[in-house]
Amino acid sequence: MNGKRILLGISGGIAAYKCCTLVRLLVTSGAHVQVIMTPDATQFVSPLTLSVLSKNKVYSTFTNQDLEWNNHVKLALEADLFLIAPATANTIGKMAQGICDNLLLTTYFSSKCPIMLAPAMDLDMYQHHTISENINKLQKLGTIIIPAEEGELASGLYGQGRMAEPENIMLQLEHFFKPTTKLIGKKVLVTAGPTYEKIDPVRFIGNHSSGKMGLAIAKAFIAQGAHVTLICGPGVPALPSNNLLHLINISTAQEMYLACIEHFKESDITVMAAAVADYRPEHSVEQKIKKTTEQISLSLVKNPDILLNLGTKKNKRQLLIGFALETHNEENFAQEKLKKKNLDMIVLNSLNDIGAGFGTDTNKVSFVFNNKKMRVLPLMSKEKVAYELVQEIISLTL
Numbered sequence: 001m002n003g004k005r006i007l008l009g010i011s012g013g014i015a016a017y018k019c020c021t022l023v024r025l026l027v028t029s030g031a032h033v034q035v036i037m038t039p040d041a042t043q044f045v046s047p048l049t050l051s052v053l054s055k056n057k058v059y060s061t062f063t064n065q066d067l068e069w070n071n072h073v074k075l076a077l078e079a080d081l082f083l084i085a086p087a088t089a090n091t092i093g094k095m096a097q098g099i100c101d102n103l104l105l106t107t108y109f110s111s112k113c114p115i116m117l118a119p120a121m122d123l124d125m126y127q128h129h130t131i132s133e134n135i136n137k138l139q140k141l142g143t144i145i146i147p148a149e150e151g152e153l154a155s156g157l158y159g160q161g162r163m164a165e166p167e168n169i170m171l172q173l174e175h176f177f178k179p180t181t182k183l184i185g186k187k188v189l190v191t192a193g194p195t196y197e198k199i200d201p202v203r204f205i206g207n208h209s210s211g212k213m214g215l216a217i218a219k220a221f222i223a224q225g226a227h228v229t230l231i232c233g234p235g236v237p238a239l240p241s242n243n244l245l246h247l248i249n250i251s252t253a254q255e256m257y258l259a260c261i262e263h264f265k266e267s268d269i270t271v272m273a274a275a276v277a278d279y280r281p282e283h284s285v286e287q288k289i290k291k292t293t294e295q296i297s298l299s300l301v302k303n304p305d306i307l308l309n310l311g312t313k314k315n316k317r318q319l320l321i322g323f324a325l326e327t328h329n330e331e332n333f334a335q336e337k338l339k340k341k342n343l344d345m346i347v348l349n350s351l352n353d354i355g356a357g358f359g360t361d362t363n364k365v366s367f368v369f370n371n372k373k374m375r376v377l378p379l380m381s382k383e384k385v386a387y388e389l390v391q392e393i394i395s396l397t398l
């Protein structure tokens with residue numbers, strides 16, 4: 001847990017008192033803890049106590065005493081993990097329905113990191129159909145649920161509903177962050193983002209890839225201790241520097257091709273998440289094309305298929321994983337690409353699925369394998385897809 005940045009969201013339930021122990025355990029393990037409380041949570045446990053224990057300011061309102069804004073976007077982006085504990089039925093319901101009427105919720109909706117949730121409520125509430133549905137919905141979006149434990153509840157009743165004990169939450173966190181030694185020191189090549197194929201100095205042929213999927217994959221490998229060479233197309237935001245990351249920026253498919261060929265030789269695992277232009281203008285010009293005629297035509301020539309090429313060079317110790325972005329006949333096209341490009345696995349995403357594909361923070365993918373085996377995943381954050389992909393790759397390397 002050393003150096004991990006944990007955002008701890010505390011909502012208003014009696015189990016909030018357990019967060020004092022939780023914060024203490026987190027700090028002792030070397031984590032950097034930032035606490036956000038809902039206004040109701042401050043009734044159960046004092047922000048001062050949590051501030052002293054976390055050695056950090058505690059936020060519960062949109063502005064501080066000097067009327068300065070508590071920036072929820074910044075809080076959300078800095079964290080390695082957002083743990084909401086205790087998560088009350090009210091907070092879970094709002095998370096599932098897109099309601100953000102306090103700082104904890106606005107931070108949740110701005111966050112890009114993995115989310116863990118430790119529900120706490122009375123047993124009948126915990127079993128209520130609507131609340132189960134909300135929890136299931138969040139789980140499908142990639143939230144990791146730490147189930148409530150059984151025991152005596154604040155109401156005096158006995159059953160499942162009390163927040164998991166801080167020591168058990170710590171075990172989950174340690175398990176989550178623990179790199180499997182399998183990938184430590186492995187060399188991984190990842191591509192992300194679009195390519196831009198120049199027409200003239202102001203125009204290009206490109207696509208809608210934001211690079212989010214590829215970046216999430218690079219981060220997930222780094223979290224496992226792998227050395228990542230990330231070949232990034234234009235417009236993709238930079239990842240924070242890291243001694244396990246070697247970043248190469250390219251613009252065109254041909255540049256991506258050259259960079260991939262150079263680094264593929266030494267790679268143990270290659271994941272091609274970039275959306276590469278299949279064609280480029282036959283001739284690009286150095287001066288802006290003026291609109292002097294009613295029509296112009298652009299002659300296009302084929303770009304190298306990078307993945308196909310790498311597939312012919314792959315040796316037995318290397319794993320090669322591609323993506324397939326389809327709009328119809330998805331499974332068949334994915335199977336075809338898998339075979340033709342000599343891949344070990346292909347990640348299929350379809351533009352027919354809401355929340356999947358270009359630009360979104362979520363994706364809905366299926367892992368397709370050579371033996372026609374297929375693992376269909378629900379819609380989840382791209383970070384969670386990346387985590388699942390890395391786990392799948394670990395099992396392929398067994």
Ligand code: PMT
Binds near residue numbers: 193272306360
């Ligand atoms: O970047 P985001 O906004 O997060 O969006 C993510 C994504 C939709 C771009 C990603 O999930 C994805 O599907 N990437 C692959 C897109 C694509 O080009 O798919 P394809 O089916 O056309 O290509 C198949 C595979 O061949 C891909 O691995 C691609 O990287 C590779 N390819 C394609 C063309 C080419 N000339 N060379 C290649 O290597």
